[in-house]
Amino acid sequence: MHMHVCLNGDMRTTVEMKAEHSSALLALAGRQGQKGLCSVLGKAIEQYLEGERIRARRRRELLSVFRSLPVKDAKDLSRATLFLRENWG
Numbered sequence: 001m002h003m004h005v006c007l008n009g010d011m012r013t014t015v016e017m018k019a020e021h022s023s024a025l026l027a028l029a030g031r032q033g034q035k036g037l038c039s040v041l042g043k044a045i046e047q048y049l050e051g052e053r054i055r056a057r058r059r060r061e062l063l064s065v066f067r068s069l070p071v072k073d074a075k076d077l078s079r080a081t082l083f084l085r086e087n088w089g
Contacts, residue, residue, distance in 0.1 A: 015037075025040050
């Protein structure tokens, strides 16, 4: 489904989405007193971009400690992590 959406009042664009997504977003917008998707999509985009910023920061933090463990300890930790993942639940 194609929908014309205004983002931030400055730009209009066409967004292709599943009909069920469109229905759910329009219902959400309606519950918030909005007629269109601008506000709902704007919030969703901001949350997504903030999540990307957080994930990028976490990646940088993890890479900064890369190889800070001795090789044997890193292998032991890797094996223990794999064991926990395989036996979770």
